[in-house]
Amino acid sequence: MQTLTVVGMGRLGRSLARLAVMSGEYCLLDVMGRRPQPLREAREFVGAGRLVGEMRQLAAADLYLLAVPDAAIAPCARGLALAGVAPAGSVAFHASGVGDAQLLQPLAEQGVLTASLHPAFSFADPQRAVEGFAGTLCALEGDEEACRRLEGFARALGGRPFRLAPGGKAAYHAGLSVASNFLVVLTAMARQLTAQAGVPPELAQPLLGGLMRQTLDNALELGPYDALTGPILRGDIGTVERHLAVLGDAGLAAAYRALGRQVVALAGDRLQEPARQRLLALLC
Template sequence: MQSLNIIGAGRVGRTLGRLAVVSGACRVVDCLARSHESAREAVSFIGQGRAVDALKDLAAADLLLLSVPDDAIAGVAQALLASGAVRPGSVVFHASGAAEAEVLAPLRAAGAHVASLHPAFSFANPARAVEQFAGTLCALEGDAAACVALQDFAAAIGARPFALAPGGKAAYHAALSVASNYLVTLTELARQLALQGGVGEQLLPALLGPLMQGSLANALSMGPQAALTGPIVRGDVATVARHLAALPADMQAVYRALGERTVALAGARLPAEAGQSLRAVLAGG
């Protein structure tokens, strides 16, 4: 059985550590956190391991998880290298969604293989996360040997690992941000416009919810182009012009940008002449 050390035993570290123990994927050896009390709480939750106070106190382990804030990963990696706690052949990985494995590159000097493993999952409550984690997609990138080891680790704790293209981490994370954060922002824009049109606040969930949920379900099941409906795919230039006229100035740029992308998405479903007219209106012509 492989051994695992956890550096930064917060919500993600605790959850992955507990899953490793419950599944039998790894034996948790040491946990290091910002305070000894936090490390002890992590060990208690995980059900295995030893709380340590410094990197130099870490015992040797096959896998080392750096579950620390993104802007701290590079510094911790440098300190870990200086501590001598990394042995040749070990796998050091972080769980950041945005940072690439290369932030751990200095540890290769100690003979380590480096990678990142990002679970597309919310870890707000570790106890609930452990119960709901099964089937979670985990993005892997980094050194080949590290990715092989982490693919086995992820599968053992019930995840569905998949590989990212080299250098693809930023685009991957942007995709998650667009799908999650920007969907929320679009919801707020739709709310503001509906309120401007006289819709009562209490009706907004019933008005927008089914429409947004249905559109998302169709886009995911049918593909975005086939799921597309509305004035742009119909070539309804006059309606798009009325929309723009009704929009507050600060929303027009968003509508125009999304409209241009929607014209492109409509593709062959939209007659060429209508596409040209729509592009002209959206460009302010």
């Protein structure tokens, strides 16, 4: 059985610690946090681990999860390196979506294997997270041996590990942000326009929801190229002109133009000249 220490017992830290204990494959040695009362509550939730307040008190472990906010990862790694408790050959990793293993460089310089493991999952509530984690995709990058060992860790928790290309962490996280945050913004934009058109608020959700769900299903199943429809793909200059004429909000108009240019690019050779050039001129 491998040993695990978790530094930072927020929602993600306590969720992964609990899953590790439940797996029966990991012995949780130490749990560390800044505030005593939340740390005790986390320890009670996890059901294992010795409460530790300082880095130098940590026992030697096989795995160290630095489950701290992104801005604290590098300072935490420096503190752990200064404490000198992590043995060479152990694995230290963090769970940031955008940061990579380079944040743990002080530990790597001491022979600790470093990596990042990002579960594509919301840890809003630890109990719900533990219950629903099975099948979660977990992105790995960093030292090859560290990633190999973390593949086993992710599988033990019920996750599905996969590797990112070297240097790909920021692009990976940008992709998730576009898929999640920007979809919400697009919904808000569409609701603003339907309200402008006089659509009753109680009808906005069924009107937009059905179309958005169908379109998203098509894009995921058929691929974006084959799922694309609409006036820009058809080269319908007049419709695009009328759209632009009613976009009084400057931010809304700028977003429409920017996304419209992406539609032109995605349309590829299905959009014929001179319609392509006329559309690009309209959308600039």
